[in-house]
Amino acid sequence: MQTTGREDEFREYVRARGPALLRAAHQLTGHPLDAEDLLQNALTKTYLAWDRIEDRGALDGYVRRAMVNINISQWRRRKLEEYPSDELPEVTTVAAQDVAGDVHELLEQALDELPERMRAAIVLRYYEDMTEPEIARTLGISVGTVKSTVSRAMAKLRSALGLQT
Template sequence: MNRAHDEEFHRYVAARGPALLRAAMQLTGDRGEAEDLLQAALVKTYLAWERINDRGSVDGYVRRAMVNTQISWWRRRKLEVYPTDVLPDRPVDDHTRRSEMHDALGRALDRLPRRQRVAVMLRYYEDMPEAEIAEVLGVSIGTVKSTVSRAVAKLRDDTALEHDFAEVHAIDTDS
């Protein structure tokens, strides 16, 4: 690959790496595995970089590479759980609580007005800087800041979200 493509790829990884790592975390549930998965997907993307004509679709390419790689890893793994009469010392994390909290937060975000929801999603889920969000939404940076601030305040005051989180916490402490 030529030097210009190398630099373009490095800029892409620097800009989108954190958001892609969060996507990998959603696939694996483990930070170390997520980093390995993202690295494998970025290697595939780097090798195909010159063939990717639409630079706007690179995130989709990387995410698809992560999904395909994760599926391949699942298929290759041997059974690593062996029945035993002895219980492990530490409890097993069933991910139920995290899933219920994620669902509750999703419902709370759905209750926000569209512009606030989009601003929060771009800021915190996609980890975009305020200037980039302003450009995407076609508004000023100050508008982005105030929109995100109002959205976060609404989420803090959302009694339904507070109730959902309290229920999840109660379920977690009961077990």
């Protein structure tokens, strides 16, 4: 079976950038299997648009944007998964954990506990180094909402990591 230049070029792109894109997908979803699904869906959309993407240097941005859009669509379709309860769950603090543990692992856990919009805003701001206006366009929210969302998310992360200021 002979492949086209388009398929070879796409395959090479996925080989070269796949691991980094998977890490970004994992930061957006918080779950490894969901991240794989999200990336696969975004790469499918990218492949279908491959001939229309003239600037090959913008491919990562195209795929990341597709991942964010797909993830937002999934949020909107998802039913409420949390239900009110008469009893509060037992609270565990990071201070009670082994502080000498892997800081990266603690941060990953704290990120996983954030609501999805907060996690997406933090990932786009600090992992993808996007500006607030770029995040607002990507998430379809106002710049003010981005600022307040990032601020509240950082406060939650500081609290979860025992870094109250």
